[in-house]
Amino acid sequence: MAISLTVNRKARTVDVEADKPLLWVLREDLGMPGTKFGCGAGLCGACTVILNGEAVRSCQTPLSDAAGKDIVTIEGVAASPVGAKVVEAWTALDVPQCGYCQAGQIMSATALLTATPKPSAEEVSAGMAGNICRCATYLRIQKAIAQASTAISGAAA
Amino acid sequence: MTAATVSRRSFLAASLAGGVALTFEARLAFAAPGKAEPAMLGAFITIAPDNTVTILAKNPEIGQGVKTMLPMLIAEELDVAWSQVKIRQADDNADKYGPQFAGGSMTTPLNWLPARQAGAGARAMLVAAAAQQWGVPAASLTTGEGAVRHAASGRSITYAALAPVAVKMAAPDLDKVALKSPKDFKIVGKAMKGVDTPAIVRGEPLFGIDAHPQGMLYAAMVKCPVISGTLKSFDDAAVRREKGVLAVVPITDGEIPAGKHNAVAIVGDSWWRVHKAREKLAVQWDTSGFDGFSTDGYAAEAKALLEKSPAADLFRAGNADAALAKAAKVVTADYAYPFLAHATLEPQNCTALWHADGKLEIWAPTQDPATARGDIAKVLGIEPGSMTIHMTRIGGGFGRRLMSDFMILTACIAKALPGRPVKLLYDRTDDLRNDYFRPAGWHRMTAGVDASGALVALKDHFITFGASGKPMRAAEMRATEFPAPVLPDVQMGMSFIKTNLTTGWLRAPTSNAVAFVFQGFLDEVAEAAGTDLPSLMVKTLGAPKQLPPEPDDTPFDTGRARGVIEAACKFAGWTGKRSAVPGKGRGFGFYFSHRGYFAEVVDLSVSDGAITIDKVWVAGDIGSQVINPLNAEHQMQGAVIDGIAQAMVWQPIEQKAGAVTQENFGDFPLIRINQTPGEVAITWVVTDNPPTGLGEPTLPPVIPAIANAIKDATGKRLRSLPLSLA
Numbered sequence: 001m002a003i004s005l006t007v008n009r010k011a012r013t014v015d016v017e018a019d020k021p022l023l024w025v026l027r028e029d030l031g032m033p034g035t036k037f038g039c040g041a042g043l044c045g046a047c048t049v050i051l052n053g054e055a056v057r058s059c060q061t062p063l064s065d066a067a068g069k070d071i072v073t074i075e076g077v078a079a080s081p082v083g084a085k086v087v088e089a090w091t092a093l094d095v096p097q098c099g100y101c102q103a104g105q106i107m108s109a110t111a112l113l114t115a116t117p118k119p120s121a122e123e124v125s126a127g128m129a130g131n132i133c134r135c136a137t138y139l140r141i142q143k144a145i146a147q148a149s150t151a152i153s154g155a156a157a
Numbered sequence: 158m159t160a161a162t163v164s165r166r167s168f169l170a171a172s173l174a175g176g177v178a179l180t181f182e183a184r185l186a187f188a189a190p191g192k193a194e195p196a197m198l199g200a201f202i203t204i205a206p207d208n209t210v211t212i213l214a215k216n217p218e219i220g221q222g223v224k225t226m227l228p229m230l231i232a233e234e235l236d237v238a239w240s241q242v243k244i245r246q247a248d249d250n251a252d253k254y255g256p257q258f259a260g261g262s263m264t265t266p267l268n269w270l271p272a273r274q275a276g277a278g279a280r281a282m283l284v285a286a287a288a289q290q291w292g293v294p295a296a297s298l299t300t301g302e303g304a305v306r307h308a309a310s311g312r313s314i315t316y317a318a319l320a321p322v323a324v325k326m327a328a329p330d331l332d333k334v335a336l337k338s339p340k341d342f343k344i345v346g347k348a349m350k351g352v353d354t355p356a357i358v359r360g361e362p363l364f365g366i367d368a369h370p371q372g373m374l375y376a377a378m379v380k381c382p383v384i385s386g387t388l389k390s391f392d393d394a395a396v397r398r399e400k401g402v403l404a405v406v407p408i409t410d411g412e413i414p415a416g417k418h419n420a421v422a423i424v425g426d427s428w429w430r431v432h433k434a435r436e437k438l439a440v441q442w443d444t445s446g447f448d449g450f451s452t453d454g455y456a457a458e459a460k461a462l463l464e465k466s467p468a469a470d471l472f473r474a475g476n477a478d479a480a481l482a483k484a485a486k487v488v489t490a491d492y493a494y495p496f497l498a499h500a501t502l503e504p505q506n507c508t509a510l511w512h513a514d515g516k517l518e519i520w521a522p523t524q525d526p527a528t529a530r531g532d533i534a535k536v537l538g539i540e541p542g543s544m545t546i547h548m549t550r551i552g553g554g555f556g557r558r559l560m561s562d563f564m565i566l567t568a569c570i571a572k573a574l575p576g577r578p579v580k581l582l583y584d585r586t587d588d589l590r591n592d593y594f595r596p597a598g599w600h601r602m603t604a605g606v607d608a609s610g611a612l613v614a615l616k617d618h619f620i621t622f623g624a625s626g627k628p629m630r631a632a633e634m635r636a637t638e639f640p641a642p643v644l645p646d647v648q649m650g651m652s653f654i655k656t657n658l659t660t661g662w663l664r665a666p667t668s669n670a671v672a673f674v675f676q677g678f679l680d681e682v683a684e685a686a687g688t689d690l691p692s693l694m695v696k697t698l699g700a701p702k703q704l705p706p707e708p709d710d711t712p713f714d715t716g717r718a719r720g721v722i723e724a725a726c727k728f729a730g731w732t733g734k735r736s737a738v739p740g741k742g743r744g745f746g747f748y749f750s751h752r753g754y755f756a757e758v759v760d761l762s763v764s765d766g767a768i769t770i771d772k773v774w775v776a777g778d779i780g781s782q783v784i785n786p787l788n789a790e791h792q793m794q795g796a797v798i799d800g801i802a803q804a805m806v807w808q809p810i811e812q813k814a815g816a817v818t819q820e821n822f823g824d825f826p827l828i829r830i831n832q833t834p835g836e837v838a839i840t841w842v843v844t845d846n847p848p849t850g851l852g853e854p855t856l857p858p859v860i861p862a863i864a865n866a867i868k869d870a871t872g873k874r875l876r877s878l879p880l881s882l883a
Binding site (some may be wrong): 016017020021024028032033034035036037038039040041043044046073074075078087089090094095096097098099100101102103106124125126128129131132133134135136137138139140141143 | 219220221222350351353354355357358359360361362363364366367369375402406425428429496500502503504550551552553554555582585586721787788791792794795798799802822823827828829831832833836837
């Protein structure tokens, strides 16, 4: 059955099993490999996308749950003002090491800063604790979120 | 930029001579110059008509930053602006590029000179071309930002304009070509961002898992739950009825490296579909001979072996027993550490295409393509030269991808499906259970201290994994482990336990375990001697001298060790006094590994049995030059946090009836942002030594520093990893 959804502001229709996780729909059916597979169990956050404004683990999101929804992935995150500032900070501070988890980190950070433009250290920890970085780039992730937060506040002022 | 045509390509292939120096082997055959086309100068450098310089990065990028760092060295000596440089990943071709592996923190020491010589050699040819064109002596010319200048006449010409002539110039002797003085460096020593960072933040396909040759199929596998077990029988009738399934491929060869890799691969049009179809496979394995191994069994064996004499000598000097009998004080303690997995975030995967002509093309996140090439050739019975290996960016290495199991399995599947590219992807459970694990180990340590508080004798009975008097891969330890070489009476011996698990190198292999044992134990010795660990270390190191190295390694310089120990103590304000604040503790650790000297101080807090790392101070000596300080800081902070994870967060790999029981990050937890220390502060000790690598040596000392800080905070001496007060 064909299922329609919006991905990065584009209407897309896919005709695959309704229980296929959004992660694999993005990677296999929509040709968008930026969203990564890490654990398949919602434990590492590598597959994080933003669904109707909320960060979700796309490996745990069946396509049927994404039907008619608005999805933002790493390929399109810089189109939003908050996403653009996050990506800018990530680049300026050279956050990635291997880089594999960073799509998920950027999506979680964007969702966090969209909901909470000036997060406390505890809010950053809580908002980002679902995203594992095996290279442990956490100190720069913290800095990049702080820098993006300042940039967003500055832009809003 | 168009691709260089073969007729225009005039390259000087770099080949390895004497294991260290790259030499130019000039192969100069090309058509008449004149047309604007890119020109190759050496194996690594291509200069385009717009004066863009493309530099090949030859080694695998696992997040350690070499894809940026190696081209920095070449660009520096070529004397171009970093903004002119484009970087491309080279394919596997050791004949052309020299060694191409990511391991042992060896990229810097192996390439510091050859990479600069490659840049300087190309620069010399460009200068020679300008000298010829202008009829002036080469010595009267200078270079900078991709141009040659003649100050006397005010003339200037770009490298692009010179390149067609330069490729015809005689290749210089690279051992004699002039290199820049470090004070003239414009790129080396500057903070350079990772070359792939922009593509990473845009989500572009870079990694092995992103490889997607035209017409690609997907494979998932069912592997024997007991490593080295073999395939008895299987029924795939139900699997073949599943949507999207196109083939089922049993793999019964693949005995390299170490242990069998029997599996049944399910191939189809979607990984999600073939992975799901695994449920329908009926399969029987023969695990006899391997299903008796267990974590509890190893522990019981180790306990019994510790009471016996070592089965083999590792190092012996003087008479340790006699010296201990005379010692003023004797300290003895047992230390232990568990099996660990690597858990790279990108699961093991590989893509391969068996071409119609029998040639194999591979896209792989591999740390060691040359070894993989040999392994695949052996298993499949093909010529190593009949393979092309494209090296992708790698979603975490940590030593896991020095092994080639995932490439061998993929090659076996591809061979069964000629003409169709196929990507094998392990799921997380496959990945955790089919690792090449960091081996567990046990040490009974004994030390003697004389009346002056000096360490005079040492014994270590090391229980490790192996057979016939030989440790398995990564289960060994150095016979030259400090302080053995400086003590008059030493006895280090080994006894062996068998396992069916495959073992391998985990970031800072052997050091990540032995540092904990030795620096934790020496902290106990220091306490018994009425001093602190840094003071005991300085006293034991003695006057600066070079201690004998392991084969193929560099000597241990006691002066450099002392340098970082003193720097770390000064940096952290170490007083040697016990913590006066309840629940707060401070600990020290030193280690020399991968040619780097590192001393670290940890401050931590203990509250209701929970340990929080507050701050870590690091003092490091990796020689005369930090090549990319932006990445250096990042590597060191990452390695410290990785060490904290190994010490406190990761749980031991558990084995029952031969099989590893862990499934995912629920029972093999990795460190998260909320467990990260508030600060990892870094200071350098710059010494007049060739620069060495940073991927690993920062990791080992933090583990004993934490254990020693816990002792300071609580009075409890923890001698087993992971460290826990529960």
